[in-house]
Amino acid sequence: MRILVTHARNPLMGWDxxxxxxxxxxxxxAYVEVRxxxxxxxxxxxxxxxxxxxxTLTQKGxxxxxxxxxxxxxxxDGNDYYAEQKW
Numbered sequence: 001m002r003i004l005v006t007h008a009r010n011p012l013m014g015w016d017x018x019x020x021x022x023x024x025x026x027x028x029x030a031y032v033e034v035r036x037x038x039x040x041x042x043x044x045x046x047x048x049x050x051x052x053x054x055x056t057l058t059q060k061g062x063x064x065x066x067x068x069x070x071x072x073x074x075x076x077d078g079n080d081y082y083a084e085q086k087w
Contacts, residue, residue: 002022003081015060017069020052027075032071034070034071035071037062066086
């Protein structure tokens, strides 16, 4: 399971945060949760497990300041994968 978190300063406020998850064969993505600074910002349980998942969260986090993004992904077999990004 590959989890990529990127961020870019939003000109209006905060940050735009992109989360991209790609499953390695034969894995499938069954659940994704994204938390920004401890707050749940995205939860997705697709009706059919996916090969990839991508979402951009706009105007999240704080600028200036410390930010933390936590991502939890669960595959079709119930195995959990985690990623974290701080800036």
